[in-house]
Amino acid sequence: MAEIKAGLEGVVVGQQDISFINGEVGELIYRGYHIDELAPSASFEEIVFLLWHGKLPTKQELDALKERLASCRALNDSQMKFLKSIPHYARPMSVCRTGVSQIALYDTSYQTLEVYERGTNLARADNILSQAPTIIAAFSRLRRGFKPIPPREDLDHAANFLWMLNGKDPSPEAVRAFDLYLVLTAEHGFNASTFSCRVTASTWANIYASVVSGIGTLSGHSHGGAVQAVMNQFMEIGNIDNVEPWFNGCLETKKRIMGIGHRVYKTLDPRAPHLRAKVQELSKLSDNRKWYDIAIKLEELASKNEYFQERKLYPNVDFYSAPLLYMLGLEPDMYSPMFALSRIAGWCAHIMGQYENNRLIRPRAEYIGPKGLKWTPMEERGNFGADTTL
Template identity: 40%
Template structure:
């Protein structure tokens, strides 16, 4: 098989104990635990502990972990002052990437040990929500809201963002979203994090690279594109004509199809139910419109392409975030608030793998296909003798 032009799909590049995808059966596993089981019984803080430590915490470990996470939420005041110097229309992902990288300058700490890396992981998981909410308040000329130590990770972010404490149902829905997005094996951003970590760069540099990878519309930016699509459609009655036009132009329907899952993405099942609950709670139409997009697209794919297609995590997460009152351009930063837990776990695994031999620096090979390839090469012509072709 010619693998160089298919984005390294199905090419095994590393061992991991963190997560596993069965694309044929539609299963996602965190450290041996089914994601559907975790969304029913766990919470984001406990899931973070699982991803980092390879096991669920005891009661005492859980209390200590939550306390450390809460204590690490505050970011340096100077960082917030520096945010005020940015353009108010700057992309939130650019802001997030810059200030995640900046942690290396704010915290002069040891990075070389596994124990220190766990501490830095806690710093990232706790502080990324504060960066995102601080920037949102700053760009809207609103007073920054400090973290509330009495609130869960999910509730605290919504509070810092909007200035209102969410009700228990909204808190739980957002908490489930965070669990669903916490890890997904070697996706683009996680691979970026591991590649940088393989150079022995510190965790903040690796996490910053992951944020940059996540910002692309083919990765974390896809849920933003889904919500734009839903807003363009406006009503359930418009769905069929909109999707047919997409097919006629051979354009992709955002939120449909996945590179790994060949059946239903298990995360989309949960998000679909959450979208339905929120639509019933808020009276907004987005669940019905999204559900219609799913079915019309699937029917047309069977009819025209003679193949099945299923919704991915972005199709229903877009409407869930929208109905939670989260601005559309924060959809991808919200993704990062969750996925930073997985990134941190992978960075630690990459740098401190217990298996021998130790992981090597990633150095893939490229096939040169440029002009004049071969033994003769090009003949250098002095600049004064060159003519425009």
């Protein structure tokens, strides 16, 4: 009988050269560059180029990428009409998933949609990466009762998103904070959503379908859905004096603390210190330390607690992403879409990588159900009423 690893933990299912994670020491490397090397200087567009092409861009290459991305941002009338038809109570993550799926409908290279040529997929990746922020920003404004703001071609990716969200020039500090968030969350090995993208791509489904699979997988709270849950948890705690009683309550009721723990990292997530420092910086600038203080206190309590120590549970990327996005003025249910906007970069790199060396991903599971049952005619199945749990 085959050995079964629940949740595929520790199972190596392929090779890739996009990113490397060492969960024991807390190391994350994009295409050979340690995240600590990239975080202080890289822009999101540079990371996109690095992930898609395997090297840092020259100035000319970066300018060309920025120009291409900026030129793909605008939505067509049908897309805008669709966004206006969405009820205000829709979840932004559902809008993100459906809106990205919709981009495929207007691909003018439709006749070659089933062609997996790299140039075609790079153009499609540009489209997805550029239009997803426009979709999310437009929906955010519509549900707040405002008109969507068209994208600007003179702004970089992070600045343009904040512009479309608020209709005013974002501060350089806000742009840098959001850009840093995008840089740090752009790629992360064979995580659940990336694996999902690869499974879909392995059937030779197109890049749009593959990214949509990734968005669906990202939405759950064991993955990208946690970032919203983290902020809700900080709001529930409410003030610094309540952190300890709240933490003790979690221990008593065995409630999981969101933003803590990771399948791979058995130490502090290497993205967390960069985000923590940025939250501290934003807190000073805005003269509001509340969320930073709550997060720091909670991290400290968890780090000193035996339960968390024994299980090697430390803050993950979501723990400080939540207050960072909050301080940029985003509502908590927008956080998972923010994760998607950034991870599209990594997903597309993996999907293109999958096409280049493809074999259908098709694992097996051990069957533990019955065999040899005989068909029972309807009149012999009894009449005990419907099982409403089915």
